[in-house]
Amino acid sequence: MRGQMMDVPLQIKSLLWRAERLYGHKEIITRTESGFRHRTYAEFGGRVRRLANALRTLGIQPGDRVGTLAWNNDRHLEAYFAVPCMGAVLHTINLRLPAEQIGYIIQHADDEVLLVGPDMLPVLEGLRDQLGRVRAILVLSDDDPPETTLTLPVVGYEAALAAEKEEYDFPDLDENTAAGMCYTSGTTGHPKGVVYSHRSHTLHALTLGTTGSIGVDERERYMLVTPMSHVNSWGMPYGCVLYGATIVLPGDHPVGVDYLETIEHGRPTFFSGAVTVGMLIRETLQHSDRSWDVSSLKTLWLGGQAPPVSEMRWWKENHGIDVVQAWGMTEASPLLTFCGLASQYGDLPAEDAYEVLGRQGQPLPLVDIALVDDEGVEQPWDGAHSGEVRVRSPWVASTYYDDARSAETFRDGWFYSGDIGRMTADGYLILVDRSKDLIKSGGEWISSVDLENHLMAHPAVKEAAVVAAPDPKWLERPVAFVVTQAAVTTAELAAHLRAKFPSFWVPDRFEFIDAVPKTGVGKFDKKLLRRDYV
Amino acid sequence: MRGQMMDVPLQIKSLLWRAERLYGHKEIITRTESGFRHRTYAEFGGRVRRLANALRTLGIQPGDRVGTLAWNNDRHLEAYFAVPCMGAVLHTINLRLPAEQIGYIIQHADDEVLLVGPDMLPVLEGLRDQLGRVRAILVLSDDDPPETTLTLPVVGYEAALAAEKEEYDFPDLDENTAAGMCYTSGTTGHPKGVVYSHRSHTLHALTLGTTGSIGVDERERYMLVTPMSHVNSWGMPYGCVLYGATIVLPGDHPVGVDYLETIEHGRPTFFSGAVTVGMLIRETLQHSDRSWDVSSLKTLWLGGQAPPVSEMRWWKENHGIDVVQAWGMTEASPLLTFCGLASQYGDLPAEDAYEVLGRQGQPLPLVDIALVDDEGVEQPWDGAHSGEVRVRSPWVASTYYDDARSAETFRDGWFYSGDIGRMTADGYLILVDRSKDLIKSGGEWISSVDLENHLMAHPAVKEAAVVAAPDPKWLERPVAFVVTQAAVTTAELAAHLRAKFPSFWVPDRFEFIDAVPKTGVGKFDKKLLRRDYV
Structure with a gap:
C-alpha cells in the first residue's frame, strides 16, 4: 500500500522561497576591496533570477554544467541558487588546485559557462586549449572585465545581470535532478567528481538546522570562510538561506587581517572555516599590534581535519568562544557527524568535557554508520574495537562521476570513507587512522x-x-x-x-x-x- | 542530468536505529495505575521487534492495516514503530469518536488486527458486527485480557511479546510506502482518512527538531498529552525518538490531577497538548488544595485551536512558562507553521510580544503557503488582505483515502485548508475565520x-x-x-x-x-x- 501524500519534490528553490518570503529584510554581507557590500535577501532573490536569465541568454539549458572559480562572495552565492534552480548544474571548482587539474575537471565535467573572479582569468588564459566546451566566461566583479588574451566571450557579471529582468519562473524538478558537482583529490591520479542532487542538498540543508547538529538559526549570524569553491562551503550557503540567517562572507583572497576586519564589521556569532584558518586568526590576534573585537563570536566550527584540543582551549579561555567539530567529506555533501556535549556529559568538568569535544561526533539524523574490519565484518561500538568507517545516507554519493575508480570506494550500498575509527557505546566516532595513503x-x-x-x-x-x-x-x-x-x-x-x-x-x-x-x-x-x- | 547520490529511502526505521544506537540509556516514562513505568530506548527497541514478530505471528503482512484504540502509553509507542517498520500500516483510531464512527473507520480502513486498551473492549463488544476484517485483538495491559463476549481471539499484549524473540530484520521499504492512517471529521458525513508515508513521517519528524520549529532536543524531556490516537500526537512520538529525547506519557484516561502527578514525577521541560487540557491544568493548579511542582516545565505547546493570549500570560506570569502555538491539521501530519519570536521582534517589550505570539506562526521549511480568494487569485502578504490558506508540502496529503469528497479539498496540487487568514509581510499567518462550517x-x-x-x-x-x-x-x-x-x-x-x-x-x-x-x-x-x- 502506498502513502497518499503530495508528491512535492525536495528542491533548492524551496530554500530560496523561504528566505525571500520570511526573511527578505535579512542581509548578506561581503568584504570587497572598497568596503563591505550589504544586500538583503529580497535583493538577492531578484539578482538570482537575473543571473538565471543571463545564463539562459548564454544558452544554458537544463542539465548543462556551469563552472565557478570564485571566492566566497555574494555573487558566488547567487550562482549557488540560480544555476540549480533553473535546472542546470553548479560545478564549483577548487581555486587551490594546480592549473592542470583545473583544466582536467573543466573538461571532465563538460562545463559550458564559467563564472570566475577577475584574479582567475590568468589561470584560464594559461588553460586556453583545455577549456573543452566552455563557450563564455562571466567575470564576477563590479567593473568591466579586464583585458584578456582569451578568444571566448568574456562578459562582466553586473552588465549581464543589468540586461535581464528579475522574473524567472523556476521549473518544478524531479528531486533527483543533478544540482551540483565538486571534485575531490584522491589517493592517486586525477580528482574525482561527485554529483549532488536537489534532494541531497535540500536534506543536508534541513539537517544543518537541527538540534545536535550545527543548529543554523535565523537569530544568529554566520561567517562562511570554508571555500565556496570546494565541498559547498560545508553546505552552509544552502543551510543559511533555508533558515534565513544573516551571512557574512570574507570576499576575495582574504588574509589574516581581512578575516578580523570582516568579523569586526559583520559581527558574526558563528564562524566556519578550516582548522588552519582558525590557527591563522589566533596567531594574528596574538601578535597583532592592535586589538581586535571578536566579541560577537560564540562558536567556531573548525574542520578539514580534527581541531587540536589546545586550539579549543585557547579560544575558550581567551575569548569564551566554543570550538566545535564535525566529520565529513566531499562525497558526503559533506556533513556526517557533529560533536556536541550530549546530555549525559552535561555535568562534566571542563577538562573532561574536552575529551568528548575532541571526538568527531555522533551521526546526524538519516546517517547510518558502521565500522568494518578488512573482511567487512561489522565491529562493535564499545570504544575499543576499531574498523574502517562506512556510511550510508541520502546525501552520500553512490559513485564518482564517470570514473572507473568508483568501485573500490562504493560497495554493497555503502561509502567506504577510508578513515579508521572507533565508536563509543553512545555513538561517538573517534578517528584513529586513515586506511588510504x-x-x-x-x-x-x-x-x-x-x-x-x-x-x-x-x-x-x-x-x-x-x-x-x-x-x-x-x-x-x-x-x-x-x-x-x-x-x-x-x-x-x-x-x-x-x-x-x-x-x-x-x-x-x-x-x-x-x-x-x-x-x-x-x-x-x-x-x-x-x-x-x- | 541526474544526481549520483545514494538511493537511501526515508524510513521510520532510521529514527529507531538512531535512538537505540545513540540514546539507548534514555527513558520512556508512562503513568500507570500502579505507578510510573520506566523503559530505556534499548529496552524499547527490543520490544518493538518483539511486537513486529507477534504481529507476523498473527498473520500481518506488508500493507496490512493494524488499528490502535489506545491512550498515550509506551505500548502504543511501540506500535508506532513496529507496525510501519515491518511494512504494515498503523491506523490510529481516535478514542473520542462515537462508537458508530469507530465501526465505520475500522471497516473503511480494512483493519486486520486491533491493539486496544482494556477499557476499549466494551466499545468493540458493541461493534461486534462492524469489525470487518479484524481477525484478532491485542489488549495493551500488564494483565491477561478481561472476560469478553467477543468471539475473535483476544490476546494479552505482554503474553504475545513474551512468546517472541527480540530480533527482526526490518525490510528496506520504498519511502512512499504507507506508514500510517488517521481519520478526521469533516464538515459532514463520515470521517475521512489520510494515509501517511514513511517519507512524510520522516521529513515531518526531522523538521520537528529544527530551529524556528519545536526544536526537539535530546537534552529536553517531552510530555506528550496530545492523543496518540489522533493526528499522531502532533508527530512528537517520531520526533522525540529521532532526536533521542526523554518521553513522558500520561497513560490511560488521565484527569486533571493525573497530569500534574505526571509532571511532578516525569519532570518534563516541554508539554504538548490541547488548549483545553492546558486550561484544565491551569484550573487544577488554581483550585487545588495542595501545591504542585511544575518547575521543570519551560514550554507548553498548546494547540487544537489558538491558545488565548490570556492563557499565555497566566503561565508566563505565574510560572515563567512560555506557551507556544503552531498551526496544522490531520491532513498535514500535522505541522505547517510554528510561532516563535523572529529576530526582528527580539527587542519587543513583553506586551507587544504577545501580539506576535498570538499569531499562528511562520511556515516550516518545505512548507509552501498561499492565500487565495474565492476565484483562486493569490492575495498579497501585507497583513491586510485575507484569503483561504492553501498549502503544499511533502507531508501534506494529496487525497482522502477512498473518498469521493477529496476533490473539493485537494485541487491543482494544493490542499485547501478551509481556514481564512492573513499573512504579514514577514510571513506570519494570522487566522481570521473558517470557510468551512x-x-x-x-x-x-x-x-x-x-x-x-x-x-x-x-x-x-x-x-x-x-x-x-x-x-x-x-x-x-x-x-x-x-x-x-x-x-x-x-x-x-x-x-x-x-x-x-x-x-x-x-x-x-x-x-x-x-x-x-x-x-x-x-x-x-x-x-x-x-x-x-x-
Missing part, C-alpha cells in the same frame, strides 16, 4: 602514493615511502623515506617532484634509509615508519 | 451543517443555522438559530439531536428567530448571525 596539509589532500611513485621513477631511487608528520602550521606535512641505488641529493629529489606536483606537495624533509619496513603481505609498513621516525 | 469544541470538530440538516428534518423546524459561540471552557460551543413552523421546545430539539449525534455536539443554546439572514447568493449568512447574536 593521504596526507592532509593545510586542509588540502596530498597523495603519498603519487609522490612515492614519482620518487621511485627517479633512476637513483630504489624504494620510497611518504608519510604524514605533524606540523604546527599545516597540521600535517609529508616526509619522504628513500632507499637509494645511486648518489642523489635532497635538492635533486625535490626538484624532480616539483616538476610534476604543486609545490605544497613537495616534502620538506627527506630521510635516507637502508630499507622500507614491510608488512606481512609485503606492503610498505607506514605505521612502523610513523612510529619510529616521525 | 465547523465548530471546534474542546479540540474536537462539530459539523454545523450536519446539525442544521438534522434540525431541519424535524417537522416543526423551517430553517436552522448553527454557529460557534466563544466559551470559557471549550473555547467554542455551537449555538442553534431556529425558525419554527410549529410549536417546539428547546428540550425537544436537543433530544432530537441527541438521538443522532454525540452529546457534546448538542448546542447548549437554541435561539428562536423569525428568519435566518441570507447572503447575496441565498446562503445562510453566518457572519451576520455571529456578529449580531453571539
